[in-house]
Amino acid sequence: MNTNRILFAGMYDSGKTTFIAALWAYVNSDKKDKHLKLNTLANSENEYLDTIRAEWLQCKKVTRTNLNKTENVKMNLLNESNSENVILEIPDISGELFSNHFQSRECTSEYDSLVNQINGILLFINPNDKKNRTNFIADSLEIEKELGGTPENNENVNFATWSEEQTSNQVKLVETLQFIEARKDIVTPIKVSVIVSRWDLIEEEECPSPEKWLQTNMPLLYQYLKCNTNYFKPSYFGVSAQGCDYDNQDDIDKMLDVEPFERPFIRLENEVIKDLTAPIIWLTEK
Amino acid sequence: METQIKKICHQPGCKILEGGSCLESIDVTKDECPHFYVDNENDDVKDDNSNAQTKQSTSVKLFTGRELSFKETSIITDRYDSKLIAIVGESKSGKTTLLAEYYINLQKQPIKEYYFAGSKTQTGFEERCFYATVGSKAKKPDTGRTQSREFSFLHLALKHKDELDKEPTHFLISDIWGERFREAKGSTALMQELTILKSADFVLFIIDGEKIATKATRALTIEEAKTFIQKALDENIFDSNTNLKVAVSKWDFLYSDSSFDFADKIERVFKGRFESRLGKIEFTKLAARSENASLEAGYGLYELLKSWKTENINERISDTPEIKQSSSRAFYKYSLPNA
Numbered sequence: 001m002n003t004n005r006i007l008f009a010g011m012y013d014s015g016k017t018t019f020i021a022a023l024w025a026y027v028n029s030d031k032k033d034k035h036l037k038l039n040t041l042a043n044s045e046n047e048y049l050d051t052i053r054a055e056w057l058q059c060k061k062v063t064r065t066n067l068n069k070t071e072n073v074k075m076n077l078l079n080e081s082n083s084e085n086v087i088l089e090i091p092d093i094s095g096e097l098f099s100n101h102f103q104s105r106e107c108t109s110e111y112d113s114l115v116n117q118i119n120g121i122l123l124f125i126n127p128n129d130k131k132n133r134t135n136f137i138a139d140s141l142e143i144e145k146e147l148g149g150t151p152e153n154n155e156n157v158n159f160a161t162w163s164e165e166q167t168s169n170q171v172k173l174v175e176t177l178q179f180i181e182a183r184k185d186i187v188t189p190i191k192v193s194v195i196v197s198r199w200d201l202i203e204e205e206e207c208p209s210p211e212k213w214l215q216t217n218m219p220l221l222y223q224y225l226k227c228n229t230n231y232f233k234p235s236y237f238g239v240s241a242q243g244c245d246y247d248n249q250d251d252i253d254k255m256l257d258v259e260p261f262e263r264p265f266i267r268l269e270n271e272v273i274k275d276l277t278a279p280i281i282w283l284t285e286k
Numbered sequence: 287m288e289t290q291i292k293k294i295c296h297q298p299g300c301k302i303l304e305g306g307s308c309l310e311s312i313d314v315t316k317d318e319c320p321h322f323y324v325d326n327e328n329d330d331v332k333d334d335n336s337n338a339q340t341k342q343s344t345s346v347k348l349f350t351g352r353e354l355s356f357k358e359t360s361i362i363t364d365r366y367d368s369k370l371i372a373i374v375g376e377s378k379s380g381k382t383t384l385l386a387e388y389y390i391n392l393q394k395q396p397i398k399e400y401y402f403a404g405s406k407t408q409t410g411f412e413e414r415c416f417y418a419t420v421g422s423k424a425k426k427p428d429t430g431r432t433q434s435r436e437f438s439f440l441h442l443a444l445k446h447k448d449e450l451d452k453e454p455t456h457f458l459i460s461d462i463w464g465e466r467f468r469e470a471k472g473s474t475a476l477m478q479e480l481t482i483l484k485s486a487d488f489v490l491f492i493i494d495g496e497k498i499a500t501k502a503t504r505a506l507t508i509e510e511a512k513t514f515i516q517k518a519l520d521e522n523i524f525d526s527n528t529n530l531k532v533a534v535s536k537w538d539f540l541y542s543d544s545s546f547d548f549a550d551k552i553e554r555v556f557k558g559r560f561e562s563r564l565g566k567i568e569f570t571k572l573a574a575r576s577e578n579a580s581l582e583a584g585y586g587l588y589e590l591l592k593s594w595k596t597e598n599i600n601e602r603i604s605d606t607p608e609i610k611q612s613s614s615r616a617f618y619k620y621s622l623p624n625a
Contacts, residue, residue: 102409105348112346135420136390137427138575138583152425160423162416164409170393171408178404179348220393220402227403227445227454 010124012095015197021056120283193279199238210236238267351409368456375492377464380535403454495536538578
């Protein structure tokens with residue numbers, strides 16, 4: 001039996017809870033040829049998992065009820081390819097907690113202990129989050145100049161005051177990884193599945209792969225991952241765990257006609273697959 | 287009532303807080319460890335505040351992310367080979383802007399072949415970059431004035447794109463209130479307080495190009511720069527180990543000015559006067575934020591970085607200089623750019 005503790009890291013609304021809900025529905029489904037399937041419900045507290053799955057099955061936005069509480073999620077699964085029992089322990093940590101680490105420069109001893117036990121990380125990114133990178137004035141001025149605007153000076157400007165809240169997600173995510181590197185004795189590199197969520201909303205012509213998306217849109221984080229393969233071994237996944245935009249009723253109606261396990265899809269470097277467990281399988285492979 | 291004293295260790299990998307031993311086998315009870323100190327902010331926590339105590343007892347301190355004092359740089363220098371870069375120049379000459387622009391550029395893309403491999407002072411960089419961001423409400427990029435009288439350092443780790451599997455180069459780049467240099471050029475005692483410059487692998491001396499572009503201040507600005515270097519040499523702060531690069535900043539103000547000859551007025555003059563007494567003297571032009579449409583923003587930054595990255599450094603002076611500062615730790619305060 002293999003117990004795998006996985007850290008789901010990411011900022012607020014980056015898709016962590018939705019992924020867990022979809023994953024729970026997927027491993028419980030009757031889909032054939034799944035790599036991972038439910039082994040047993042015995043000895044597990046699955047109320048939280050069932051609650052978020054219920055929302056997901058109804059195509060409702062999956063929400064956390066308590067932003068401050070870490071939900072301890074445990075799935076007892078079976079790997080079909082080798083008949084091995086796989087226990088997934090995935091604490092569902094709110095995105096605020098990762099922001100708080102950056103701001104307060106401290107974490108709980110529980111988080112610290114978890115970091116020292118993890119086998120892998122799923123790093124979630126919401127591609128539509130405007131805070132993914134900082135907007136610099138010089139870039140805005142370039143655009144203004146092209147549109148014929150005249151640059152203003154800083155006289156009489158009522159400046160805002162700096163606070164950690166204004167820091168971009170890419171800087172905070174680099175810090176999350178640096179905190180882990182600082183607190184954990186890393187002998188072999190930790191596998192990191194980088195999940196670009198809501199992939200169904202990405203224009204694939206502009207971003208042909210999840211890795212290319214990260215390189216273009218969060219370059220600091222991308223460079224950090226490229227440079228620190230002695231600590232972190234990344235792989236990139238574009239994930240649509242919902243399968244559609246929940247703000248669009250027509251999309252929802254279409255999605256409700258589809259078998260739930262057929263809704264999610266994953267964009268890899270060169271192909272699209274329907275196996276939602278792929279980022280987990282990759283993490284747990286020896 | 288008993289006072290709870292909370293201790294902090296910022297040394298990565300040190301298990302002292304979890305009841306283990308000090309990473310460097312230092313006796314922390316003798317106050318000898320530069321990474322371990324009492325957090326006075328928590329001195330007033332009382333015994334009867336059990337909830338607060340429980341919360342604090344279960345929290346683990348992470349590295350601060352802020353600029354490092356000279357002492358604190360050992361969290362980098364003890365663990366990695368590193369290069370110490372001292373940036374010298376009077377107030378508003380562009381020292382902090384140079385630092386900020388390196389970090390801003392890395393947030394957008396690698397600086398040509400140099401990739402961002404990490405920084406233990408991201409919060410320090412974020413503060414320094416703030417007035418260049420839309421969130422500050424500034425209309426044009428600016429930099430808050432550094433007001434600390436003590437040296438502190440920003441950390442940046444970089445890798446060459448063809449050497450991603452090798453160790454990064456760790457840079458520790460200084461930031462300090464420019465007024466310290468204006469004062470030091472006229473005072474032996476104040477110059478002697480700048481002994482950290484002796485530990486630098488590279489010294490970048492920045493001359494304000496905007497002041498050179500103004501004819502009324504041109505001669506004065508150049509003379510004052512020469513006076514500082516002369517004084518630093520005569521007081522043995524600079525010597526034959528010093529690797530000095532003289533930079534004229536805000537080159538966009540001078541780019542189209544035919545009345546100023548960089549080679550004659552800067553290179554020839556400074557080389558002729560100081561070359562024989564220094565380990566090395568070189569020259570460069572910088573325009574971190576160009577306002578001249580003909581000159582690209584970031585002019586000279588890559589070449590400067592490349593020289594730091596690729597140049598071999600002399601053996602670091604083994605004796606740690608006596609640090610004369612008013613407190614055991616350096617703190618920064620920022621003012622608004624126009625203040």
